[in-house]
Amino acid sequence: MSAYTIIVSDTALLQRVCGTNDSNLKLIESFLGVPVFARGNELSLGEAAPETEQQFNFIINRILDEIDAEGPQVADRDLIQSILNQGNEGRGDFSSSEDRRFFSQCSITIPGGVRKVYPRTKGQAKLIQAMRNNDMVFATGPAGSGKTFLAVAEALRLVLSHQKSSIILTRPVVEAGESLGYLPGALEEKINPYMRPLYDSMNAVLPKETVRRMTETGLVETAPLAYMRGRTLNNAVLILDEAQNTTKEQMKMFLTRMGEGSKIFVTGDVTQIDLPHRVPSGLVHALSVLESVQGIAVENLCAEDVVRGELVKRIIQAYEKDEENE
Incomplete structure (x- = not known):
């Protein structure tokens, strides 16, 4: 089975997704139970079931949505944990698209703040x-x-x-x-x-x-x-x-x-x-x-x-x- 791959054309954006020393990728790996690799402008998932590939796709695209030009320089741990909970398909939390939309609307942006606050649950x-x-x-x-x-x-x-x-x-x-x-x-x-x-x-x-x-x-x-x-x-x-x-x-x-x-x-x-x-x-x-x-x-x-x-x-x-x- 070939690796599931997502291409991120902007390498600077890819670095922000990966986090310092790939700390974000390690969180995602731990959540999915499958290795995640960053090579060039690609993020690849190790051999996994189709539902895990679907989760991986959801998680990466949600991170990309959040850290646009107006977002943080590097996706922080709270953001990643929040998105992982949104992507928890079939494991209890946020199994519906309606739940995920609700979750994503509930972040707190504080003017002059050092980071955005995301609900983790x-x-x-x-x-x-x-x-x-x-x-x-x-x-x-x-x-x-x-x-x-x-x-x-x-x-x-x-x-x-x-x-x-x-x-x-x-x-x-x-x-x-x-x-x-x-x-x-x-x-x-x-x-x-x-x-x-x-x-x-x-x-x-x-x-x-x-x-x-x-x-x-x-x-x-x-x-x-x-x-x-x-x-x-x-x-x-x-x-x-x-x-x-x-x-x-x-x-x-x-x-x-x-x-x-x-x-x-x-x-x-x-x-x-x-x-x-x-x-x-x-x-x-x-x-x-x-x-x-x-x-x-x-x-x-x-x-x-x-x-x-x-x-x-x-x-x-x-x-x-x-x-x-x-």
């Missing part, structure tokens, strides 16, 4: 669509499923494209009591460790200088949840992270800070509640009473959406199985 694509179509979104899921990262990326897109005026980032700190007065240092020094994951998400998609400037000018504001009381926030994107550690009263207070033209993204993991015994989670309560309210969307990510690596995914699945057996 169908669950992540649905979350991005929900954030675009609803004023309030609850996103639940295990660690590493991308819920906080995608919420921050979408908020940055909205602000830097001048659709919203600011981003307010908040988390419950020191469990639910928020006893900041007992901690040493100024307020900023006290809350920085709790807000670090949110800044990590911003630094992953924007130059650090841009993040610093946005913080200094008030485009991005971080505050403990307790400091939100009494405020009305208009034309802003409000993100509440680690929402499983809010009380019912804190959750109600936060949600009612929403002013005219604002959006709220609430993220949390209902399996990681750190509240004192017998204190009900505000996130769990909100999900039970608000899910049917018009304008509110709830997206539940799962272990299949975890993108931190296969080992993390297997750890989460093992804990889920153990909890089911208790």
